[in-house]
Each structure stands twice: as structure tokens, then as C-alpha cells.
Amino acid sequence: MKEHLRKITDHETQVHYLGKNMQNELIQILANAIKNKIVEAAHSGKYFSIILDGTPDVSHVEQMMMIFLIVDMKKSADEDNVEVLIKKHFLGFVPLTETTGAFMAETILQELEIVSLSVENLCGQGYDKGSNMKGKDNGVQRRMMEINPSAVFIPCSAHSLNLVVNDAASCLEASSFFDLVQGVYVFFSGEILTCHVNSLTVKSLSQTRWENPIDALKPLCYELGNIYDALIEISDDTTFTGSSGNMAHSDAEALANGLSKFKFVTSLILWHNILFEINLTSKQLQEKNLNIHSAIQKLQQTKNILEEFRSDERFKRTLVDSLKLAEEIDFPTEFEPEPVHIRQKK
Known part of the structure; x- marks a missing residue:
């Protein structure tokens, strides 16, 4: 890196990769690589849970934060023993045009489909106690449990x-x-x-x-x-x-x-x-x-x-x-x- 910066400073190269578009592309490549590793581990462990929360960004666009809890099967050095760990990973922000329970549930299903995770393997949901999230009739948790009754809803204890x-x-x-x-x-x-x-x-x-x-x-x-x-x-x-x-x-x-x-x-x-x-x-x-x-x-x-x-x-x-x-x-x-x-x- 030091040599690369020296060449840029001394005008020995015109290809410096420091433009904002190139930097954003490099960041996105790294993000995709990390996301693929998380999804790969989720597929390996099969069962997973989700934690969601909504928050507006600086431009006041509502977005949904997605966190996955996965079963990570980690093999030991001798490869005879397998260590089972529960790991929590932040997967990203998803922009929302609506904050209704129906729309958010549909968005979750679409995101799961993108990463090829089956909703049948969803075994837990964790949200705050907003009516659109925990509502017993039209909330996200209710709609997800209609698809998979095993996806148990656990409200956020700190928020409660x-x-x-x-x-x-x-x-x-x-x-x-x-x-x-x-x-x-x-x-x-x-x-x-x-x-x-x-x-x-x-x-x-x-x-x-x-x-x-x-x-x-x-x-x-x-x-x-x-x-x-x-x-x-x-x-x-x-x-x-x-x-x-x-x-x-x-x-x-x-x-x-x-x-x-x-x-x-x-x-x-x-x-x-x-x-x-x-x-x-x-x-x-x-x-x-x-x-x-x-x-x-x-x-x-x-x-x-x-x-x-x-x-x-x-x-x-x-x-x-x-x-x-x-x-x-x-x-x-x-x-x-x-x-x-x-x-x-x-």
C-alpha cells in the first residue's frame, strides 16, 4: 500500500483506485463476500432465526435492519468433533416503502428467497413491541407463523x-x-x-x-x-x-x-x-x-x-x-x- 501511494504521488501511475465510485465498488465487493460467507454458514447449519428493527436513515427513508442467528457447525482440528455455535450476523439494511405488517412480512420472504433460505427452517423471530411487528392479527410475527408455526416469536425484553x-x-x-x-x-x-x-x-x-x-x-x-x-x-x-x-x-x-x-x-x-x-x-x-x-x-x-x-x-x-x-x-x-x-x- 505504501508503494502504491508513492507511485500515485510521484505520478508513476494513473490507475490509483481512489475515486469515490471505485471505493464504493470495492466496499460492495467486500460486503458481498462477507454476506456470502454468512449465507453459506446458514445453509450448512440449516436452522436460523431473524431479528428485525425499523429505523429511518439520514434522508428519512424507512429501512429495516436484518440480523440472522444461525447454527454454525465448526469442525475441530482432527475433524472428528464438531463444535456447534449460535452466531449472530448483521446482514444489511432493506429500504421500505411501507411499514405495515403485511408489506414487511412480504419483504422478509423476498429477502429469504434472494439468499435461498427456506422459511420452513425459520425457528425464531425477535422484534420490538410495535403493533406492526408483534400484532396478533396483522403483525409480522403472526403472518410468518401462519407460514411456519415453528417460527416462535420472542419480543425484545429490553424494549418491553x-x-x-x-x-x-x-x-x-x-x-x-x-x-x-x-x-x-x-x-x-x-x-x-x-x-x-x-x-x-x-x-x-x-x-x-x-x-x-x-x-x-x-x-x-x-x-x-x-x-x-x-x-x-x-x-x-x-x-x-x-x-x-x-x-x-x-x-x-x-x-x-x-x-x-x-x-x-x-x-x-x-x-x-x-x-x-x-x-x-x-x-x-x-x-x-x-x-x-x-x-x-x-x-x-x-x-x-x-x-x-x-x-x-x-x-x-x-x-x-x-x-x-x-x-x-x-x-x-x-x-x-x-x-x-x-x-x-x-
Whole structure:
């Protein structure tokens, strides 16, 4: 390669193979060679499973990601013993013009036909819990099982856990808490916050992966006092003028009042502890060597922990931690009385 580049630099050759079209062709040749090896191993092992997920690319074209789990029959050096391995291979992206279960199922069958893999040898399906994928009437899994009843559908455990947390956090109290957390992120710029917080920055919430808000809560847990001081400084800063300055003052004051309430501090400690366990389990559910038995055990452990959070004893421990944090940063240590709303009679 070094000699080849030298010849190009010294103009000893005009054939350099570095043009974008040639590079793309070389990449495609390598991709086809790897794909052929995977398909060859799939044919040798006969049985296979598929994992699918849909995602749009940068041009907003919906595409389906295809992953194959195959039985790899690997012969030992003496060729008398055969080592049986289950291997997972990414086979490529398939553009989709529709995202209905019927169209995606038809696309899968076409892709299997292209690589000459029989759907009769399909023994497993793994998708997320979208209605077009797992629907019991018109979902991809249902249509594939109509062709081959042995193609057992197993939903993504990590995605199922994510949906459970999403539903649990849909109550009014949780929504109000996370709205305030997101409000802090939206308000702050890095330059303003750096004056008070050296190593941490507030982060945005994820609307699709509910175990990820642990990253948004960590800065608040460990730097709540400094973030509060930054908000107070902004609310008292006289250099902010005009309508935008007045808005910055009022927003900073409103956020500071929200953060300083003991109810927020308690919610912060509680959700941080809950999401820490959820995040840990979610990462374990995405481990490379996870099997169904281990997934069930991990989910059962998480369920037991969440049930423990509902006990009086665990809530008292949460209150103790909240009191400690509130006292450290000189916040109120009692719950504020709920406002009484009097409905006006017509």
C-alpha cells in the first residue's frame, strides 16, 4: 500500500483506485463476500432465526435492519468433533416503502428467497413491541407463523421493560417532575452553567428510551445546589435587558422555585434510585450472551426491587436521603401544602 501511494504521488501511475465510485465498488465487493460467507454458514447449519428493527436513515427513508442467528457447525482440528455455535450476523439494511405488517412480512420472504433460505427452517423471530411487528392479527410475527408455526416469536425484553417504565411514568406527578427536569435542560446554556458546575452538565430526556433519564438525573442529584445557585444568579442578573432578558429572569426564578421544593428533592431521589435499577437491568438484557432463562431471572429481580420501593420502610429511607440532601443545600425539609382549588359557581 505504501508503494502504491508513492507511485500515485510521484505520478508513476494513473490507475490509483481512489475515486469515490471505485471505493464504493470495492466496499460492495467486500460486503458481498462477507454476506456470502454468512449465507453459506446458514445453509450448512440449516436452522436460523431473524431479528428485525425499523429505523429511518439520514434522508428519512424507512429501512429495516436484518440480523440472522444461525447454527454454525465448526469442525475441530482432527475433524472428528464438531463444535456447534449460535452466531449472530448483521446482514444489511432493506429500504421500505411501507411499514405495515403485511408489506414487511412480504419483504422478509423476498429477502429469504434472494439468499435461498427456506422459511420452513425459520425457528425464531425477535422484534420490538410495535403493533406492526408483534400484532396478533396483522403483525409480522403472526403472518410468518401462519407460514411456519415453528417460527416462535420472542419480543425484545429490553424494549418491553422500556414500555413498562414509560407507562408507569405517565401519571401526573411523574409528568410534572420530568417536565421540570427537561425545563432545566432547555433553559441552561453550557457557558452559564460552567460558572457553578465544573464537571457535569444537565442533559436532555429521551422520549423513547425511558431507562436513559438516569443520565439526566445524575447532574441534578450531585450538583443540585450549584444548579440552583446558577438559576438564582441569572434571575438577579441586571445585564439581561429587554423582553428576552425579562423572560430569562422569570424562567430562572420559576425553575429555581420548582427545584427548591422538598417534593422535587424527594421525587429526584426516588426516580434516581428507580431508574438506576431499570438502567442496570436494561443493559443486562442487551448483553451478547443473554438467554431467555437469564432474562426472566433479571426481570423478576427488577420486579422485586420495584415492589420494595412501594413499601413504607423503603419510602422512609427515601425520605431520610431527601432530608439529608435538602439540609446540605439549605432547602426546605417539609412538604409544601397542596393548593386548594375552589371551583367558581356560575
